[in-house]
Amino acid sequence: MANDTPPRWDRKMQQRLARGEAAALGELYDRFASLVHTLSHRVLDDETAADRTTRDVFGYIWENPHTYDPKDGPMRSWIAGVTQRLAAGQLRRTHRESGPQSPERHEQIEEKVRAASTAARADYIVTSMPASLRAALELTYFQRRDYRQTARQLGVTDDEARRRLRLGLQLLSSAASHSPPAQQRGPGSHR
Amino acid sequence: MTGPDGPDGRVPDGPSGGPSDRLPRIPPPRSPADDSALPGLPYEAPEQEPEQYDHRVLKSLLGAWALSACSTGETAAIEGHLSDCGACADEALRLRDAVGLLHPEDSLDLDPTLRSRVLEGCMVRRAPRVPVPEWAAPYDAETSRLDALLRDMADEEWLAPVWLRWFDGRQQAERETTVAGVIAHLLAVDGLVAGALGLPDPLAYDSGGHERGGNGNTDRAAGSGGAPDDGDVLRTAGPAERTEEFWQADCDVLRTSGARKHWREQGHAMVRTASFAGGGVGELDVSYGGFTLPVRDALLDRAFECWVHAEDIAEAIDYPYDTPQGAHMHHMVDLAARLLPGTIARRRRRGLAGPPQRLTTAGTPGRALHLEVEGDGGGDWYIPLDSPAAVVRPDDAVAHVALDGYEFCQLAAGHVPPLEAAAGQDGDREAIRDVLFAAASLSRM
Numbered sequence: 001m002a003n004d005t006p007p008r009w010d011r012k013m014q015q016r017l018a019r020g021e022a023a024a025l026g027e028l029y030d031r032f033a034s035l036v037h038t039l040s041h042r043v044l045d046d047e048t049a050a051d052r053t054t055r056d057v058f059g060y061i062w063e064n065p066h067t068y069d070p071k072d073g074p075m076r077s078w079i080a081g082v083t084q085r086l087a088a089g090q091l092r093r094t095h096r097e098s099g100p101q102s103p104e105r106h107e108q109i110e111e112k113v114r115a116a117s118t119a120a121r122a123d124y125i126v127t128s129m130p131a132s133l134r135a136a137l138e139l140t141y142f143q144r145r146d147y148r149q150t151a152r153q154l155g156v157t158d159d160e161a162r163r164r165l166r167l168g169l170q171l172l173s174s175a176a177s178h179s180p181p182a183q184q185r186g187p188g189s190h191r
Numbered sequence: 192m193t194g195p196d197g198p199d200g201r202v203p204d205g206p207s208g209g210p211s212d213r214l215p216r217i218p219p220p221r222s223p224a225d226d227s228a229l230p231g232l233p234y235e236a237p238e239q240e241p242e243q244y245d246h247r248v249l250k251s252l253l254g255a256w257a258l259s260a261c262s263t264g265e266t267a268a269i270e271g272h273l274s275d276c277g278a279c280a281d282e283a284l285r286l287r288d289a290v291g292l293l294h295p296e297d298s299l300d301l302d303p304t305l306r307s308r309v310l311e312g313c314m315v316r317r318a319p320r321v322p323v324p325e326w327a328a329p330y331d332a333e334t335s336r337l338d339a340l341l342r343d344m345a346d347e348e349w350l351a352p353v354w355l356r357w358f359d360g361r362q363q364a365e366r367e368t369t370v371a372g373v374i375a376h377l378l379a380v381d382g383l384v385a386g387a388l389g390l391p392d393p394l395a396y397d398s399g400g401h402e403r404g405g406n407g408n409t410d411r412a413a414g415s416g417g418a419p420d421d422g423d424v425l426r427t428a429g430p431a432e433r434t435e436e437f438w439q440a441d442c443d444v445l446r447t448s449g450a451r452k453h454w455r456e457q458g459h460a461m462v463r464t465a466s467f468a469g470g471g472v473g474e475l476d477v478s479y480g481g482f483t484l485p486v487r488d489a490l491l492d493r494a495f496e497c498w499v500h501a502e503d504i505a506e507a508i509d510y511p512y513d514t515p516q517g518a519h520m521h522h523m524v525d526l527a528a529r530l531l532p533g534t535i536a537r538r539r540r541r542g543l544a545g546p547p548q549r550l551t552t553a554g555t556p557g558r559a560l561h562l563e564v565e566g567d568g569g570g571d572w573y574i575p576l577d578s579p580a581a582v583v584r585p586d587d588a589v590a591h592v593a594l595d596g597y598e599f600c601q602l603a604a605g606h607v608p609p610l611e612a613a614a615g616q617d618g619d620r621e622a623i624r625d626v627l628f629a630a631a632s633l634s635r636m
Binding site: 022030063118150164169 | 252
């Protein structure tokens with residue numbers, strides 16, 4: 001699941017990119033390429049288009065590392081935001097180019113953009129939720145433990161495991177409840 | 192029913208719940224992503240008392256229910272309760288939808304060629320002030336590919352047995368380890384290049400320094416790569432000795448993913464140091480014990496090893512793995528071709544290869560073998576047979592060997608016996624034999 005980077009890593013990465021260090025860009029790609037590609041694919045639903053947006057996103061970051069402000073939150077969510085913006089732009093452009101569109105088609109496109117930004121918010125929430133909640137969700141969902149096994153594995157009571165699973169999902173469900181896209185602000189945000 | 196927090200006593204057992212069918216029937220939760228079995232965690236029998244759950248307990252179970260992580264009895268009790276309790280039913284729906292937002296975000300398999308396309312595109316948009324040297328690019332790409340394979344591996348897969356195979360000069364050899372052990376091996380041998388670049392030796396942290404008794408243990412943790420006699424034993428040890436020592440010094444390294452982070456960080460530091468150091472650093476010597484390679488070739492050798500062992504790992508966990516991109520593979524084949532004359536000479540000194548047919552002095556022409564490697568990354572090489580220092584031209588070829596790029600790499604990795612290398616052969620048989628055996632002898636653990 002989400003693979004967070006500590007603030008110090010984010011700051012150093014930004015400095016290295018700003019200095020024009022190509023090796024840093026490779027490291028950044030290894031860390032975030034699948035996030036960028038997944039989010040793009042969710043909007044564009046096309047492998048080639050997602051590849052192209054991935055190229056655009058890293059190109060934008062490489063040319064504009066200063067537009068990231070570490071005070072605004074983790075680099076990961078900044079990158080998710082850039083991806084959302086570029087992928088949505090790409091989707092709208094593709095549709096404009098394919099000729100006049102009906103209001104229904106237009107609404108379909110916007111719906112896709114909204115669903116994708118919900119997914120981006122969800123990603124941010126999972127990334128920034130307390131590690132104890134994330135670990136409980138990972139064990140039950142991805143490793144298919146039941147909550148008692150999860151409790152034992154985490155060394156907590158059954159009650160506590162139930163609480164963490166419920167709270168984790170409650171936080172996550174807030175991703176779906178507000179629809180304006182752009183900058184996500186999740187419960188883990190410190191500002 | 193009472194409000195969300197009020198205790199309300201018992202609920203009917205099972206989903207058939209009474210007259211109140213006004214709420215929509217909630218479908219059962221979706222099943223989790225991973226279907227794999229759970230080693231070591233026996234299935235737990237459902238609780239025996241299905242009627243003991245009150246509203247408060249049922250509510251606390253909603254998260255676990257949405258994730259299909261309750262016992263059968265609990266699941267039945269919750270689903271019964273949902274048709275009676277509007278507040279819980281609302282929450283259950285919300286939580287179940289939230290489960291749909293959980294995605295194994297980073298498990299997507301990206302097209303491995305996308306990385307270089309993206310990075311190259313970026314370099315065109317803004318020229319790097321500190322580029323990655325061309326000779327470091329294959330290592331950068333191969334380590335990145337292997338790391339992507341490791342990223343989503345389950346704990347038990349780190350224990351999967353892996354057979355390392357090579358050709359020891361006379362015959363096939365093999366050594367069993369684990370996926371984790373392979374990464375430790377890569378970390379230990381990459382450390383030879385790291386050391387030459389002035390980076391800390393990874394073995395100096397982990398081996399407790401017992402072979403370097405008089406050298407002042409306290410400094411070692413700081414990784415004093417520059418001290419002249421520090422770690423002499425390890426510096427002069429070859430890849431196999433270093434690996435065995437590392438495996439023995441830290442048993443966890445064979446069982447856990449612990450070495451991955453160190454291997455990755457060391458790799459990043461190597462690429463970064465090579466980038467900042469500029470051209471000259473590529474010519475520094477890296478000692479492999481019995482021989483040396485300049486840093487630029489050593490990094491290429493490490494890229495090749497990384498690919499070969501990534502394939503070993505992929506095979507062990509039954510996962511597909513691609514070949515390197517053509518340009519990188521060409522560099523790897525070229526390195527092997529350049530190392531062949533010296534290897535033939537060494538084998539000759541050990542009585543493993545036929546004597547030179549022509550006595551040549553440095554710079555004079557000698558016999559050659561035309562090595563034709565086909566496919567993406569291939570090319571034509573003319574291998575001097577009589578002396579590494581001989582100058583050869585296409586006209587000097589006394590034999591011709593043609594094989595596919597992947598086959599050649601398998602040969603050079605020691606994965607196929609030299610005489611079974613499916614090669615198109617033509618000309619002097621002893622020359623062909625010497626070259627095929629020398630190619631296989633390039634391999635090591």
